[in-house]
Amino acid sequence: MARVRCCTDLDKTVLTQNFDKRSWCSVSPDEDWNFYWASVVTVRSIFNPSNDHPRLTDNQVINHFPNHYELTRKDLMVKNIKRYRRELEKDGNLLCEKDDTGVHKYLDFIPVTYMMPADYNLFADDFRRDPNHTWIMKPAARAQGKGIFLINKMSQIKKWSRDGKSIPAAAPTRETFVISKYIDNPLLIGGKKFDLRLYVLVTSFKPLKCYLYRLGFGRFCTVKYISSSNDIDNMFVHLTNVSYQKQSEDYNSIHGGKWSIDNLRLYLEGTRGKKLTDRLFDEMCWIIVHSLRAASAVITSDRHCFECYGYDIIIDDNLKPWLIEVNASPSLTSTTANDRIMKFKLINDVLNIVVPNGDIPDIRNKFANSAPEVLGNFDVLYDEEQACCELNDKDYREQKARGGIVPLISKTGMALNKAKQSSAWR
Amino acid sequence: MTDKVDEKLKQTFLNQTQKIIISTGKFVADFQSLLKTIKQSDQYEYYQHLFKSTQVASFDEHKYEIDYLKKGQSAWEKRIVKSLNTMCSEVNLPLARQRNENEMRSVRRHWNELGHICGDLNRFRPVYSAKDFLDVICVLMNPNLKIDESIWNCGLIKIPLVTKSFIEIKNLYSDLRPNLIQYCSDETFNEVKEEENIKLALQILEKKSNLNAAREYAKRGCPTSLRGKLWSSMLDVDLSNWHVTYFNYLKQNVIDYDLLVDSLYFKDVKLTAVNDDQLFVFEDYLYQVLLLFSRDTYVQSCFTSSASGCQPARSFIKKKIGAEECAVIYPPSGIIPFYGFSMLVAPMCFVFEDPVHLYFIFRQFYMKYFFDLHHISASPNAIVGLCVLFESLLRQISPDLWFHLQDIQVQPLRMAFKWMMRAFSGYLASNQLLALWDRILAYDSLEILSLLAVAIFVLRKGNVLTVTSESAVEAIFSDISSIKVIPLLQFILGH
Numbered sequence: 001m002a003r004v005r006c007c008t009d010l011d012k013t014v015l016t017q018n019f020d021k022r023s024w025c026s027v028s029p030d031e032d033w034n035f036y037w038a039s040v041v042t043v044r045s046i047f048n049p050s051n052d053h054p055r056l057t058d059n060q061v062i063n064h065f066p067n068h069y070e071l072t073r074k075d076l077m078v079k080n081i082k083r084y085r086r087e088l089e090k091d092g093n094l095l096c097e098k099d100d101t102g103v104h105k106y107l108d109f110i111p112v113t114y115m116m117p118a119d120y121n122l123f124a125d126d127f128r129r130d131p132n133h134t135w136i137m138k139p140a141a142r143a144q145g146k147g148i149f150l151i152n153k154m155s156q157i158k159k160w161s162r163d164g165k166s167i168p169a170a171a172p173t174r175e176t177f178v179i180s181k182y183i184d185n186p187l188l189i190g191g192k193k194f195d196l197r198l199y200v201l202v203t204s205f206k207p208l209k210c211y212l213y214r215l216g217f218g219r220f221c222t223v224k225y226i227s228s229s230n231d232i233d234n235m236f237v238h239l240t241n242v243s244y245q246k247q248s249e250d251y252n253s254i255h256g257g258k259w260s261i262d263n264l265r266l267y268l269e270g271t272r273g274k275k276l277t278d279r280l281f282d283e284m285c286w287i288i289v290h291s292l293r294a295a296s297a298v299i300t301s302d303r304h305c306f307e308c309y310g311y312d313i314i315i316d317d318n319l320k321p322w323l324i325e326v327n328a329s330p331s332l333t334s335t336t337a338n339d340r341i342m343k344f345k346l347i348n349d350v351l352n353i354v355v356p357n358g359d360i361p362d363i364r365n366k367f368a369n370s371a372p373e374v375l376g377n378f379d380v381l382y383d384e385e386q387a388c389c390e391l392n393d394k395d396y397r398e399q400k401a402r403g404g405i406v407p408l409i410s411k412t413g414m415a416l417n418k419a420k421q422s423s424a425w426r
Numbered sequence: 427m428t429d430k431v432d433e434k435l436k437q438t439f440l441n442q443t444q445k446i447i448i449s450t451g452k453f454v455a456d457f458q459s460l461l462k463t464i465k466q467s468d469q470y471e472y473y474q475h476l477f478k479s480t481q482v483a484s485f486d487e488h489k490y491e492i493d494y495l496k497k498g499q500s501a502w503e504k505r506i507v508k509s510l511n512t513m514c515s516e517v518n519l520p521l522a523r524q525r526n527e528n529e530m531r532s533v534r535r536h537w538n539e540l541g542h543i544c545g546d547l548n549r550f551r552p553v554y555s556a557k558d559f560l561d562v563i564c565v566l567m568n569p570n571l572k573i574d575e576s577i578w579n580c581g582l583i584k585i586p587l588v589t590k591s592f593i594e595i596k597n598l599y600s601d602l603r604p605n606l607i608q609y610c611s612d613e614t615f616n617e618v619k620e621e622e623n624i625k626l627a628l629q630i631l632e633k634k635s636n637l638n639a640a641r642e643y644a645k646r647g648c649p650t651s652l653r654g655k656l657w658s659s660m661l662d663v664d665l666s667n668w669h670v671t672y673f674n675y676l677k678q679n680v681i682d683y684d685l686l687v688d689s690l691y692f693k694d695v696k697l698t699a700v701n702d703d704q705l706f707v708f709e710d711y712l713y714q715v716l717l718l719f720s721r722d723t724y725v726q727s728c729f730t731s732s733a734s735g736c737q738p739a740r741s742f743i744k745k746k747i748g749a750e751e752c753a754v755i756y757p758p759s760g761i762i763p764f765y766g767f768s769m770l771v772a773p774m775c776f777v778f779e780d781p782v783h784l785y786f787i788f789r790q791f792y793m794k795y796f797f798d799l800h801h802i803s804a805s806p807n808a809i810v811g812l813c814v815l816f817e818s819l820l821r822q823i824s825p826d827l828w829f830h831l832q833d834i835q836v837q838p839l840r841m842a843f844k845w846m847m848r849a850f851s852g853y854l855a856s857n858q859l860l861a862l863w864d865r866i867l868a869y870d871s872l873e874i875l876s877l878l879a880v881a882i883f884v885l886r887k888g889n890v891l892t893v894t895s896e897s898a899v900e901a902i903f904s905d906i907s908s909i910k911v912i913p914l915l916q917f918i919l920g921h
Contacts, residue, residue, distance in 0.1 A: 189707050190707040190708050190709060190710055190711060190775075191538055191539060191710055192707065194707075220706075220707060224538070224539050224710075252700065252701065252706065254701045254703070255701070255702070255703035255706055257706075258703065259703070259704070259706075259707055260703075260704070262855075262856075262857070263704050263776075263856055266650060266776050266856055266857050266860075267775075267776050269650040269651050270650050270651065270653055270654060270776050270777045270778075271654075271776075271777070271778070271779040273651045274624075274649070274650070274651035275651075277651075336703075338703055
């Protein structure tokens with residue numbers, strides 16, 4: 001059996017160690033490769049139609065979808081989810097059910113968001129209706145908390161737009177920002193704010209097949225959360241990004257402010273009860289599935305591609321999860337020893353699924369179902385091919401005993417009432 | 427335990443009353459006149475004492491009182507008080523002082539983030555560690571026992587205490603036999619049974635005075651979502667307004683006074699829990715609980731009821747050293763923390779969110795169980811007994827491992843001691859640790875700590891047998907975080 005020829009343009013030990021473990025041989029990107037873990041920039045150029053890059057062969061697999069940004073750019077994600085909602089509404093899908101106040105029961109999972117400057121007027125109207133709320137401004141295409149600030153006065157947004165115009169040379173095409181309602185009632189644990197980082201592997205968008213990783217974690221702020229409007233400039237209180245919190249003097253380099261999702265579950269079940277905790281974890285699964293389905297309408301489901309997303313979710317004090325953003329290239333840099341082990345396992349499990357047996361991949365067999373043993377810490381989150389058929393009780397129990405989840409979305413959306421066929425995390 | 431006490435109390439009361447009535451020779455018609463008779467008799471004080479002492483102490487309180495152990499504890503107690511006093515003069519701070527207005531305001535403002543008031547901790551160091559304490563226990567010896575070093579090559583502890591045999595341990599923990607289903611752990615996940623099990627717990631919790639039922643239930647494990655209620659029931663903590671008042675009284679005490687031991691607690695949390703990837707989020711809860719705890723004089727009753735019969739050592743008001751009337755128990759709780767003390771509180775934060783509830787659960791848990799983990803006495807449930815039990819079980823269950831270790835001159839207790847002294851907190855995954863603590867409460871005994879420590883040794887026996895140096899053995903046991911407690915206990919009990 002020939003060895004897999006792999007390459008990467010990222011200098012990450014968790015990747016190279018996993019390649020070495022499989023005795024794959026490293027080649028340069030210009031050579032003939034079978035597996036490429038590439039940066040988004042590289043992938044963009046590979047799939048650029050004007051590029052004379054040779055077409056990928058059946059034995060080549062790469063780690064991003066050509067237009068993943070439909071999901072991972074903050075503005076496009078919001079746009080796609082809004083469209084998804086509209087389309088379901090048009091179909092009269094039961095998923096669009098609203099409560100008495102006109103809020104979606106199942107599909108209200110992203111904070112109210114507007115594009116800036118395009119939606120400025122819409123935002124201004126909304127702001128005037130509830131002038132006490134804090135909003136958060138984020139550059140649509142940047143990561144790691146860069147360029148983010150909070151506002152609670154109209155004057156601040158005016159100043160922002162003035163500053164932008166005053167230096168037209170520096171920003172010829174004004175960077176797009178999104179402005180979202182700030183979740184000002186986050187769930188606090190030990191008085192501190194946190195968000196969740198969950199890893200989701202997508203091997204295909206049409207039909208959608210995705211996996212959820214069990215070893216997600218919460219990222220804690222180093223400073224006590226105070227929801228006072230005076231404190232909106234201290235970003236250590238508000239931003240949970242590790243790359244940001246690292247600069248704080250209270251940053252702990254042993255655990256890096258990361259708390260495993262198992263511990264979160266243990267804590268919530270102990271203090272809030274099993275019912276609420278189960279519901280929360282169910283809802284998080286649904287958020288992921290809905291967002292992927294929303295994107296699947298526009299994403300080119302190239303058969304050579306797979307992608308491992310980093311989902312950022314914030315839980316509010318009513319135990320309702322909110323999707324904040326999706327990252328196409330979740331950090332593979334390890335901040336702590338445990339982090340390194342977890343990320344090594346993550347890559348290991350991803351490779352086991354997308355390159356079964358470590359053999360030379362063949363995308364014609366891509367949809368062959370992998371046995372539960374090779375999933376490692378991943379669980380099948382949603383498999384569109386199987387979603388139409390209901391699992392019998394025995395299979396369901398087995399899947400559940402493994403900690404897997406099988407959210408079924410039938411065409412009518414009735415599945416939501418099937419509480420028993422929901423997730424069971426470990 | 428309480429049941430037994432109540433029974434005995436009733437018996438003593440009845441006997442005594444009978445005696446009084448007979449001695450007075452009067453006819454007692456109703457309860458009122460009975461009370462009057464008792465009050466008038468010279469036995470009244472005895473009655474008072476009887477009822478007071480039984481609140482915390484069992485009747486066999488001094489059954490395990492052994493003189494040389496009492497002396498050992500007393501000397502040790504004096505040593506740590508002295509070491510505290512030395513540190514006090516080194517850092518040039520008083521043991522206790524009243525805060526000024528500004529400081530009080532600051533404490534009040536930072537109540538939920540007390541880490542902010544801790545000041546400079548660089549000059550503080552933990553008063554003693556598990557290793558220091560083990561060294562003390564190792565040199566304790568029965569003066570009547572002549573030890574022939576050439577024969578006595580078995581273990582570190584040279585105290586001839588009788589502990590349970592493996593058979594007796596098996597009987598005690600018969601509900602953990604491998605053929606019985608245990609609930610609430612990943613390994614035995616069965617949805618239908620789990621649901622039934624939760625229903626059963628709810629039924630038990632509905633009834634009042636359900637200590638024994640709760641214990642019987644918890645032997646198979648507590649469901650995460652009901653652990654708080656079951657623990658409260660097993661520890662007999664029924665939260666009321668009184669608890670809130672008492673909590674606030676202690677809180678006011680923290681606001682009013684600055685104690686030197688506060689810095690020790692701060693330091694301990696910063697050295698241990700803050701660096702623990704499972705427990706760091708609870709930092710601020712820990713300060714609250716520990717600072718209150720150090721001021722809670724009720725904790726002193728641990729000493730009165732302890733099997734050693736040893737009193738806490740006293741400190742003296744400045745410049746009045748030796749004057750009996752100026753002797754005070756310091757800190758007010760009588761407990762000087764060791765390195766890792768805060769880890770005894772931290773896992774409880776997974777179960778209790780309300781600081782008041784958390785505090786009283788911890789206090790009760792500590793007084794009933796954890797106190798014995800750093801107090802020398804002959805009770806089989808105290809640390810010396812647990813050490814003896816550990817060595818004897820290991821010898822019984824795996825003699826080849828035991829003799830291999832003796833051969834290469836490695837004392838397994840040196841590794842297991844720190845686990846036991848912290849009741850494994852900080853060494854295991856949180857859910858595993860809580861499952862273990864469930865069983866401490868359910869079986870009303872700490873002996874499970876020795877058993878688990880032995881089980882861990884037996885589990886990794888294969889590796890140990892291949893090495894010949896102490897550092898290599900230490901390396902094998904340096905990380906036990908992957909241990910699954912309940913299956914491992916079942917495995918060892920199946921031997």
